[in-house]
Amino acid sequence: xxxxxxxxxxxxxxxxxxxxxxxxxxxxxxxxxxxxxxxxxxxxxxxxxxxxxxxxxxxxxxxxxxxxxxxxxxxxxxxxxxxxxxxxxxxxxxxxxxxxxxxxxxxxxxxxxxxxxxxxxxxxxxxxxxxxxxxxxxxxxxxxxxxxxxxxxxxxxxxxxxxxxxxxxxxxxxxxxxxxxxxxxxxxxxxxxxxxxxxxxxxxxxxxxxxxxxxxxxxxxxxxxxxxxxxxxxxxxxxxxxxxxxxxxxxxxxxxxxxxxxxxxxxxxxxxxxxxxxxxxxxxxxxxxxxxxxxxxxxxxxxxxxxxxxxxxxxxxxxxxxxxxxxxxxxxxxxxxxxxxxxxxxxxxxxxxxxxxxxxxxxxxxxxxxxxxxxxxxxxx
Ligand SMILES: Cc1ncc(COP(=O)(O)O)c(C=O)c1O
Numbered sequence: 001x002x003x004x005x006x007x008x009x010x011x012x013x014x015x016x017x018x019x020x021x022x023x024x025x026x027x028x029x030x031x032x033x034x035x036x037x038x039x040x041x042x043x044x045x046x047x048x049x050x051x052x053x054x055x056x057x058x059x060x061x062x063x064x065x066x067x068x069x070x071x072x073x074x075x076x077x078x079x080x081x082x083x084x085x086x087x088x089x090x091x092x093x094x095x096x097x098x099x100x101x102x103x104x105x106x107x108x109x110x111x112x113x114x115x116x117x118x119x120x121x122x123x124x125x126x127x128x129x130x131x132x133x134x135x136x137x138x139x140x141x142x143x144x145x146x147x148x149x150x151x152x153x154x155x156x157x158x159x160x161x162x163x164x165x166x167x168x169x170x171x172x173x174x175x176x177x178x179x180x181x182x183x184x185x186x187x188x189x190x191x192x193x194x195x196x197x198x199x200x201x202x203x204x205x206x207x208x209x210x211x212x213x214x215x216x217x218x219x220x221x222x223x224x225x226x227x228x229x230x231x232x233x234x235x236x237x238x239x240x241x242x243x244x245x246x247x248x249x250x251x252x253x254x255x256x257x258x259x260x261x262x263x264x265x266x267x268x269x270x271x272x273x274x275x276x277x278x279x280x281x282x283x284x285x286x287x288x289x290x291x292x293x294x295x296x297x298x299x300x301x302x303x304x305x306x307x308x309x310x311x312x313x314x315x316x317x318x319x320x321x322x323x324x325x326x327x328x329x330x331x332x333x334x335x336x337x338x339x340x341x342x343x344x345x346x347x348x349x350x351x352x353x354x355x356x357x358x359x360x361x362x363x364x365x366x367x368x369x370x371x372x373x374x375x376x377x378x379x380x381x
Contacts, residue, residue: 005362016367019347021321021358024210033273056268062275063217068192073254076218081183082109084202084218087258088179089113091228096121100148101141103129105155110181135166148177154184157352159311159321168197188290188320190283199224210274215267220255234260289361290320297322310354325354340378346371
């Protein structure tokens with residue numbers, strides 16, 4: 001298994017890559033799929049376009065399997081998470097006085113689009129989830145006028161993993177649309193969109209899914225698929241796709257209705273290869289390996305008395321993200337430390353006022369010791 005992973009992830013020697021919560025790395029087979037696709041385009045253009053369409057179909061099937069959707073018809077391929085959130089936000093029929101609930105730890109994409117609805121008389125309620133019961137904090141913001149609750153499956157700064165099933169069940173009970181930004185968990189943690197009662201789940205491919213930027217999965221529940229108003233139109237979203245002579249049309253009954261024009265075939269070939277690897281290893285294995293690494297990093301933080309953990313340490317709250325701070329350092333000093341780490345080829349991020357490490361399932365444990373000794377050297381310098 002380790003040899004296989006070394007083959008699939010031949011990262012440069014000396015590079016410590018702990019940044020999957022920002023942009024992940026590609027596996028070897030992903031890079032090869034892109035090379036092959038490029039060669040094909042160079043030598044024969046789109047001669048074999050039907051073959052590409054089979055890859056596209058196969059990707060939809062892989063995504064259906066990955067998130068345990070009921071049907072391939074629930075899946076659309078979009079540009080990014082923000083586009084999917086916007087499709088939901090502007091697809092709903094809002095009335096003055098409606099409200100929606102988000103948390104105070106959301107990445108801007110899962111806040112700005114909701115705040116943009118202010119002009120339609122929609123109130124955005126922001127729950128403070130830095131507490132013992134983040135789900136209760138979100139649900140406490142809901143009332144009879146709440147139409148939607150949108151949350152990240154894992155918070156990008158702290159790595160807090162939300163109890164999606166609990167939120168989904170409560171939303172279902174009260175007729176609230178349950179929208180999940182899954183970009184910080186899909187590919188790292190298992191997800192079952194039906195078990196969590198999600199109405200929409202969206203994630204771009206470039207983080208834990210080990211794919212390219214600019215291609216996102218958009219799950220929309222069968223109940224909502226045809227209820228969301230459409231705002232993007234083109235040849236690709238109609239039921240009778242390929243019939244260029246028809247002058248009348250209907251939107252596709254499948255989630256393809258949200259895909260206006262030509263697909264991102266290059267991205268599709270890349271993500272198809274990435275998902276083949278993830279599904280081959282299995283999401284339950286990957287989740288276990290991710291959480292084992294998180295646990296090892298958390299132990300390292302907790303053992304070092306100079307550090308404080310920003311991320312949660314309870315197992316059910318953990319994700320692939322471990323964020324921590326030096327107790328004696330302020331924000332500015334953490335930014336400088338982050339810059340020094342990057343110079344020393346420890347690829348990480350400055351988030352939530354601290355250093356964010358985000359390894360993936362394949363990351364060798366030796367990388368943690370290496371990151372640690374380089375970080376302590378920076379701190380002591
Ligand atoms: C939780 C979360 N949502 C959305 C995004 C950005 O999404 P996209 O660029 O796919 O719109 C990020 C990126 O860091 C994120 O962490």
